[in-house]
Amino acid sequence: MNYWLVKSEPFVFSYDTLVAEGKSMWEGVRNYQARNNLRAMKEGDLVLFYHSNEGLEVVGIAQVITEHYPDPTAEKGDWSVVDLAPFRKLNKTVTLKAVKATPELQNIGLVRNPRLSVMPLEEAEFQKILEMGETDI
DNA sequence: GCCAACGTTGGC
DNA sequence: GCCAACGTTGGC
Numbered sequence: 001m002n003y004w005l006v007k008s009e010p011f012v013f014s015y016d017t018l019v020a021e022g023k024s025m026w027e028g029v030r031n032y033q034a035r036n037n038l039r040a041m042k043e044g045d046l047v048l049f050y051h052s053n054e055g056l057e058v059v060g061i062a063q064v065i066t067e068h069y070p071d072p073t074a075e076k077g078d079w080s081v082v083d084l085a086p087f088r089k090l091n092k093t094v095t096l097k098a099v100k101a102t103p104e105l106q107n108i109g110l111v112r113n114p115r116l117s118v119m120p121l122e123e124a125e126f127q128k129i130l131e132m133g134e135t136d137i
Numbered sequence: 138g139c140c141a142a143c144g145t146t147g148g149c
Numbered sequence: 150g151c152c153a154a155c156g157t158t159g160g161c
Contacts, residue, residue, distance in 0.1 A: 009159090052159060114160070115157085115158050
C-alpha cells in the first residue's frame with residue numbers, strides 16, 4: 001500500500017465532484033515527475049485530495065481503482081492517467097497553514113515543492129494528516 | 138492581481 | 150549540451 005496526495009483546483013474539479021460522479025479519470029497531468037508518480041500508483045492505494053488556489057486544504061481521501069493507462073486526452077507525448085474513486089471525506093479539513101505548522105510534515109511536496117501536482121507521502125505523513133483531520137479509516 | 142519558483146523550449 | 154527566455158502554477 002502506497003500513499004499519495006493530488007491537487008486539484010476545486011472550481012475545476014472538487015472532491016465533491018468526485019463524490020457526485022462516483023469515479024474519475026485523473027487526466028491532464030503534463031509534468032514528468034507527476035506522471036511518474038501516477039505510474040507508481042497501485043490499485044487500492046489511498047490518495048489525499050487537496051484543493052489548490054481556493055480552499056488550500058486537504059478535504060478527503062480517494063482510492064486508486066484502476067492503475068495507469070495512456071491518457072486519451074493527450075494529443076501527443078507519453079502521458080498517463082489513473083482512475084480514482086472517493087473513499088472517505090475528512091471529518092475536518094486540514095489546511096495548508098496547518099500542514100506548514102506541523103513539524104512532521106515539513107518534508108512533503110506541498111511544503112517542499114508546491115507546484116508538483118501528484119506526490120508520494122510516507123505512511124507516517126499520511127497518518128498524521130488523517131489524525132489532524134480527525135478521521136479514521 | 139502580483140510575483141516567485143519551477144519546468145520547458147529553442148537558439149546557439 | 151548549455152542557458153536565456155518564456156509560460157505556468159499557485160500562494161499570498
